[in-house]
Amino acid sequence: MRATIMHRSHDVRIENVADAAIKFPTDAVIRVTRACICGSDLWPYNDGPTPGGQPMGHEAIGIVEDVGSEVRTLKRGQLVVMPFAYSDGSCQFCDEGLNTSCVQGGFFGSPDVGGAQAEALRIPYADGTLYPLNVGPDDALMPSLLTLSDVMGTGHHAAVVARVSAGKRVAVVGDGAVGLCGVIAAKRLGAEQIIMLGRHADRIVLARAFGATDIVSERGDEGIARVRDMTGGFGVHSVLECVGSEGAMTTALGIVRPGGAIGRVGVPHYDGIAAKQTFFDNIVIGGGPAPVRAYIDELLPDVLEGHIEPGRVFDRTVDLDGVPDGYRAMNDREAIKVMVRP
């Protein structure tokens, strides 16, 4: 079968690899019907992948093609969402809704389990990992449903951890797909003011459509000053940090109000969080890999009923052969998020 392998920085190839196959009795194999390229895929695209070649892709919708002997809830032909992390669905962390800390879990897009930017993929702990969908494989809602595998659940996680609730002032740092989904999540949770920190015209249009009330395009100290101006000088109750760079975190710390919270969902590319300012201002900092599997129960009805349309973050669709150029387009900020139809 064909799959996406990243060999080096800026070197993404579509290659023939061994067919995905059941390895353990709790596995399933899915035929990928939709996958996509993630903003987090751009970190290895720029900084270098796992040595020896990294199979890419951790977001997918697919059709169950084969199941191991111990898979109980899934049958061949079932359409499913594949969250970016696999999880057994039965450990204490899965029970508590933190599937990304599952004791037997792990992440797709690695040499161990392969990636979803491929024709097919083996799914560990299929019963716990996959979320069944009761729509057709070409349903018009497919883009929005696909975001439940990562970006919509991740934006929601940032908002939950940042304690967004009715009437709160919120800022979203990062205008990528996750940040845009963070705007949707903040609005959905009742935020009164939603400030998007971003500078790309196409993304700003979408942020406004999703519910952003203010846009701040300045960066660094200037951006911080602008947000403070817009919030009575004190900053916002909730910051959704959707980038992971040191600059983004510095901005987040600069615009959060005393007693406020920062929800981090960008993989951190910095080592330490300022311990003193956050203490004296009673700032809460949380977040991490979003347990998107657990959030689907809450988010899916809003997608099915059309209350939220996170699928609008996809502004380009490619087949497998188009994946390398899809990386380039996202890296050049030509595309917000690229959907893959293998």
Add this chain to the structure above:
Amino acid sequence: MRATIMHRSHDVRIENVADAAIKFPTDAVIRVTRACICGSDLWPYNDGPTPGGQPMGHEAIGIVEDVGSEVRTLKRGQLVVMPFAYSDGSCQFCDEGLNTSCVQGGFFGSPDVGGAQAEALRIPYADGTLYPLNVGPDDALMPSLLTLSDVMGTGHHAAVVARVSAGKRVAVVGDGAVGLCGVIAAKRLGAEQIIMLGRHADRIVLARAFGATDIVSERGDEGIARVRDMTGGFGVHSVLECVGSEGAMTTALGIVRPGGAIGRVGVPHYDGIAAKQTFFDNIVIGGGPAPVRAYIDELLPDVLEGHIEPGRVFDRTVDLDGVPDGYRAMNDREAIKVMVRP
């Protein structure tokens, strides 16, 4: 009047200073009936105070002796709790219960406002700052009521921020008065397991009396391993970090469970918090100067009804002349917490 001034590391003196007096119309002056020495006073005791001499003491109960022309809710003769921070009681942060971020607020025990280890003290924003008590000035509950000025409210803050609730596994780092009050707070909020990390026999006895279910006296990696052994290998849901040293924070990070929370109430003497481990484990970190003024409403009834007895942390009482030796005794771990009767 006589007051405690710290001149240098280990150099605490009782001196004659100008009488406390009204300076602004919103001020009051209290005659201090009870004060105490705080674990946080040992930081300047060891590392050096504010240059020029630092008036010490930020916890007190006292009798209102004089009020400014704009004080509306307090009269002469009223017995009051003086929280360690003053606050106007009317800004948006005070409204939200975060008095320690009051826009006009500040902290006692500084050259600007003086300290409570003294015969009397000027209280800025008296209406917002002081909390009236309806008991006599020598009531048997006085030690416990005095803890509402800092340590009991601070232990409670650590527990609230660390999200202690019914059935949770909790660890308390630090066996000083705040840590011991943290044990009371964790039990009061329904924790199932309360592990005290401490090594002083007298404090361990008290921790057990307050509700600690387990004691870990090992330190560093050995202590971390012991806590993990006691918690199924995963660590605790909630850590109350009641010290503020780098070692205490390292321990907190080592024993917190994925998805858990750390409530910091020890003034941090370290610069950065590990950004990556906390991210991948979805750890929440919060805390800061406790808004003890706001917590009195919740905690006072439990003190008055005898459900909690935080006053048991006091194991020595001195008059003003005994204050310098009180510092020494607390610093040498001869006393847990020293009460001052000026």
